[in-house]
Amino acid sequence: MEKSVYIKKSAQIFDAIVVGSGITGGWAAKELTEKGLKTLMVERGRPVEHRADYVGEGVQTWKLPFRNAMNHQLVEDQYSIQRQCYAFGDSSKQFFMNDRDYPYSTPEGKPFSWIRGNQLGGKSLLWARQSYRLSDYDFNANLADGHGIDWPIRYKDLEQWYSYVERHAGISGSKENIPVLPDSEFLPPFEFNTVELALKKKIEAKFPDRKMIMGRCAHLTQPAQHHIEQGRLQCQARNECHKGCSFGANFTTQSSTLPSALKTGNLSIATDAIVHSVIYDPKTNRAKGLRIIDSETMETREYFAKIIFLCASTLGTTQIMLNSISERFPNGIANSSGVLGHYLMDHLYGSGASGRIEGFEDEYYSGRRPTAPYIPNFRNVKEKHPDFFRGYSLSGSASRENWSSFANKDGFGADFKKQIQNAGSWYFSLGGSGEMLPRYDNQVSLHPTLKDKWGMPQLHIEASFTENDYKMNEDIANTAAEILEAVGAKDIVKRVIRKNEDRPFGLSIHEMGTARMGRDPKTSVLNGNNQTHDIPNLFVTDGACMTSNAWQNPSLTYMALTTRACDFAVKQLKLGKL
Amino acid sequence: MPHNNKLAEPMRVETENPRRTALKQMALLCGLSLSAQSLDVLAATVKGTMPHVTKFFTPEQLQMTGEITDLIIPTTDTPGALAVNVHGFLDKYLAECVSKEQQQQFLNGLKKMNTVAEDKFHKTFLACTHKQHIQLLTAIEKTDLGFTADDKSFFTFFKSLTLFGYYTSEVGASQELAYLAVPGGYQGKFPFAKVGKAWALN
DSSP: OOOGGOSSOOEEEEEEEEOSSSSSHHHHHHHHHHHHHHHHEEOSOOOOOOTTTTTTTTTOOGGTTTTOOOHHHHHHHHTTGGGGTOOSSSOOOOOOOOTSSSSOOOTTTTTTTOOOOBBBBGGTOOOOOOOOOOOOOTTTHHHOOOOSSOOOOOOHHHHHHHHHHHHHHHHEOOOOOOOOOOOOOEOOOOOOOOHHHHHHHHHHHHHHHHEEEOBBBBBSSSHHHHHHHHOOOOOOOOOOGGGGGGTTBOOOOIIIHHHHHHHHEEEEOSSSSSEEEEEEEEETTTTEEEEETTTTTOOOOEEEEEEEEOOOOHHHHHHHHHHHSSSSTTTTTTTTTTTTTTTBBBOOOOOOOOOOOOOTTTEESSOOOOOOOEEEOOOSOOOOOSSSSSSSSEEEEEOOOGGGGGSSSSSOOOHHHHHHTOOOOEEEEEEEOOOOOOTSEEEEEEEEHHHOOTTTTEEEEEEEHHHHHHHHHHHHHHHHHHHHHTOEEEEEEEOOOOOOOSSSSSSTTBBBBOOOBBBTTOOOOOOOTTTSOOTEEEEEOOOOOOOOOOSOHHHHHHHHHHHHHHHHHHHHHHTTTO | OSOOOOOOOOOOOOOOOOOOOHHHHHHTTOOOOOOHHHHHHHHHHHTTTTOOSSSOOHHHHHHHHHHHHHHSSOOSSOOOOTTHHHHHHHHHHHSSSHHEEEEEEEEHHHHHHHHHHHHHHHSOOTTTTTHHHHHHHHHHTOTTTTTHHHHHHHHHHHHHHHHHHHHHHHHHIIISSSSOSOOOSOEEEHHHHHHOOOOOOO
16 A cells, blocks of 8 residues: 555545544545545554455464464453454454453443454454345334334435445345345355255245345455456455455455545545544534544544544444533533434344254365355244244355364264264254344443543443343244254254343444434434434444344445445535535 | 554464474573574484473373374374374463363363273273273263263363364365365355365365
C-alpha cells in the first residue's frame, strides 16, 4: 500500500470519517471514496497488508511448534475469551484481539463471549462468509408478533443494494425461489457430495416444507472479470480462510473493498487509533470529528469531517457512542431515546443432532469445502408454532470420520492404523441458527469505575437467554433428530443448549441491535437510512443498527445497509442538508 | 509505511531439526562449539534414538510414552509413532500446551500402567514383553485387570495426543495419509479409490 495513505496527525477537515475497517467499514470507505469524498478510515488495530501479513497461511502443521496449539498459560492470560472461537489457533491468533488488553465485565451467571478483531480488516479476515438475504418475513416479523418495534424499511428498499454488494463481493449459491430466502446474484454454488445428494432427495421427499440447498457464501467459485481486475482468484477449497487468503478468493476488506477505495486516491487511513468519543458541536447539532487515543504512544488526537460513519462493530460502535458525552447527550451521543445499548441480540447456535450414515464406503470427496448444505427456516412461516416465536435454519454436512474421530474408539496397533487410513464412516450433522427476540434487558453499558489501560471505560455486558430461546433450542435438536431418523441415520446424538453456561451469549459472533433503526425517535437511535435521529451527519451501519435478529447470517445485510446509507448520505451532503 | 508494524507475537515457525537443536544444547553444556556441518553429521548418526533434553518427562516416562505411542501407531509400510518422534513432540506439548490438571492426569496414568504391570507381570511396563504390552492396553480399554474408568479416560487422552502428534507430522500427514495443501476446488463426486487413503486435512 502507498506510504502516503497512512496518516497520524492531520488538521484537514475530511469529507467523511469511517470508524472501523471490517466488513461495513470497508464498504463505507469504498462507497464514499468512489463518490468522490475525501475519506479517513480510522482503525483501532495495526495495519494488515493483503498477502504480506498472512503469516499463518499455508504453513504446514509440522512446521508449527505445537501444531497450531498454543502455550497454555499464554492462552489463559491473553486469549481466554478469543480461544472459544472455532477459528482461533496459533496460525490465526494475530487476527484476534488480546483479551488482557481489552477487558469487559459481565454479571455472575451471565457469561458473554465477545470475539473481536484488532487490525485493519477487522473481523472480515475471520468471518465464516455465509451470505443470505433477509426477506419481508423478517422485516415484518416485529410488527407481526409484537416483539420489538417495526423495521423502518422493507425488502424492496434493500433489494437493489443486496444485488449491488453481491456482484462486487462475489457470492456463490443456487437460485431456489424460496420465499423466506430471496435469491442473490450468484456465482456457481459449491457441489454437494454423493451422500448429501442422497440425503437431500430423501429429506425433500419426506418434508415438503424443507429444502436443502448449498450454503451461500462469499467465495469466488468462478471469478468474474471485475473480480480478476480486483486481483482476486478462484477459491482453492483449502478452507483456511481465517489465516488470510492470498488468492483473495473470499470476501475481506483487504481482498475486495479496500483495493477499490484505494484506487480512487481519496482514502487516508489512521491505524492504531482507538476512538475515545465522537466530538459533538452543540451550535450546529453536528458531529464534527473524533477524539482518538494513539494505542502506541497514548497521545490523544482529533480528526475532523463533515460526516461520520460508525462501523466499529456492534458493541465497538455502541461503546464509542456511550462514551461520547455532552451537555445535550449526557447518556451517549444521539441517545435521546435512551435505547442505546439495549436490545442486544445474538443467534442461537449449538443445538442440533448428528448421526451415522451407513454405506457409501466407496465414496469420498476432494477439497475442503468452505460452506455446507443449508435448510432455510420453515418454522412460524405459515402457521404459528405453539412453543416459540420466530425461526431458524439448519446447516451441516456429510463427511467421513478422519483421524481425530478415532481417539474415542477402542483399538490400537496395525489394524487400527489401517482403519484410520481407510477413513471412517460417514456422518451427517445438522446444527441450528435460531432467531432471538429483541429484549430491553439484554443490554450493554459503560462500567461506572473499570477502565482499560488506555483509560477507556470498560463495557459491562448483561445478556441472557429466555424461555423462547430454550424452547427453540429444544425444537432445533428434536427436528434435526427427526430429519436424521427419516433419512435412516444410526446412532443419533442430540445436543441441546439449556443454560447460559452451555454456550455463552455472543459466541455466535452475530451480536447486534444496540443502536437500532426505527420509525420513532423516542424508541430508536437510527432512522430508515441508518442516520441517527438526533444528529443528521452521524450514521451507524454495522450490526448495531438491527431492529430484529432474523435467522440468517447477517453480514450481507450489513453490507447492503451500508451501501444504501452511503448513497443517501452523499446525496444529502450534496444538497447541503448534512 | 511510517508505521512500526509489529505483530504482538510473531508466530514461531520451527526451522531447525529438533534433534539438531538438542545436540547443540548438549554441546553447549559440554563447552563444545560445533560447526553447522558437524551438527548435521551428528544429527544423522544418532537417528532413531530418544531426544536427550526433555521438558516434561523423566527419561523413563519419555521412553514409556514412546513405547505406548508405538503400540498405538506402529511402523507398518510407513513409519510409526516412535520413528516420527511423537513422544518427543508430546514432551514439548505436555510441558506447554495443557493445564496442570491434564499434566497430572497424564503422569498418574503412566504410573497406573506401571502399577498394573507390576501387579500382573511383576515388572515395570518397559520391562514387559510386546505381548504383555498388548494385554495391558487391551485391559485399560476394557477397564479390566484393575484399570478404572478414570484410567480409560487417561488412555483416551493419551490416544488423542498420539493421533494428533502422528497425523499432524509430515510423515503421518503426507505418507500415511493423503496431504493436499491446495486442492484447487471442491469435488463432491470423488471415488475413495481415486486417492486410496483418507485425507490428512478434513
